Amino acid sequence: MKLPNFDQLRTLAECEPEALESLRTELINAVIDQANGETKQRLRGLQFQIDAQRQLHKSPLGACIKISRMMTESFHQMIDRLNQPDTAKPAKNAKIYRLALMESEQ
Template identity: 70%
Template structure:
């Protein structure tokens, strides 16, 4: 499914807001359904949070501001994690051979 151009979306918003909402839902679901496993589950959870914020706010602008704040918080969390790497024990093993140099020098 392709995204209509801006003018078509504007006409839908002005004349058929229900159709615009259906299109939004279809496009989101199509995107999420292309995902696999854990990513799909996480995207569904994120979309649930976004939809909840849209329902909680009386105005679209209020919902937009809250969702924007959610994105900003998520971005700051990501930056903090990138700047504070965890120290983990290596999980690979290596076979170590002892070299007896004294025997080789004779």
């Protein structure tokens, strides 16, 4: 499905908000459906959290701020894991390889 241009989306938002919401849901589901098993489950869970925040907040701006905070927190968790790999729990069958610099790079 092709994403409408900005003017078409604005018109939908102003005149047919239900159609815009339907389009949003359809596009999100199309992306999630392309993912594989575990990733698909995680994406569905994440979308559930996003939808819950949108319903909890009285204003779209409030929901946007909360979702932005969720993204920032997730980003900081990723950075922490990258900077402290020894504290991360590897998957059951994960093979962990230590990378060392070559002598010429040290």
